[in-house]
């Protein structure tokens with residue numbers, strides 16, 4: 001019997017569900033992000049889960065730096081729901097009046113403090129279902145709180161993550177919720193905890209909204225964006241600390 005000289009065909013690269021990227025590509029993308037920023041941190045100052053919920057609720061359409069400036073004095077006098085209620089809405093407004101939409105936010109912070117006392121024994125709950133019942137807390141805030149206060153991996157889809165998911169065709173979606181669902185399925189489990197911050201920082205400092213800086217990008221060879229302008233990845237080194245805004 002003649003033996004065949006044909007080489008066996010290489011096994012097709014495994015693709016993750018709902019993404020153009022193979023599992024190997026996704027693992028490599030996040031491995032590189034993890035080398036650039038080994039310990040990315042959120043910048044919102046807080047001292048406990050309650051002050052984190054308040055800080056995140058105040059941060060909508062405001063910068064972390066601006067929120068931190070206002071909450072420094074506020075949290076010194078009101079770091080529990082009970083103390084926040086004792087402070088009252090009017091005095092709370094004075095502390096946060098440098099933050100956009102502060103009147104509405106003050107109302108929400110007082111209402112959420114009351115709800116924490118009435119329904120949760122004064123403690124911040126850990127599940128998304130419970131967190132979103134708090135006034136002023138949406139899915140994105142709940143995700144940030146779950147991740148930063150309780151170490152539960154989540155992906156709060158902000159403007160940067162939404163853009164990257166669509167631009168790179170990583171997890172295209174029309175709404176943040178759709179992107180979140182798809183991203184949660186494709187991000188390798190080992191990298192899920194920090195993925196949120198890595199993607200935000202990548203969007204803020206490299207894959208920028210108006211014009212991505214592809215020549216500075218460490219995943220330029222892997223990126224499948226029709227908008228990319230360079231195929232050669234930038235040198236992979238750890239970056240100095242950068243601010244998440």
Ligand code: SF4
Pocket residue numbers: 167168206207208212213214217218219220221223224225227228229230
């Ligand atoms: S190559 Fe360009 S488009 Fe792709 S991720 Fe990097 S910066 Fe963004």
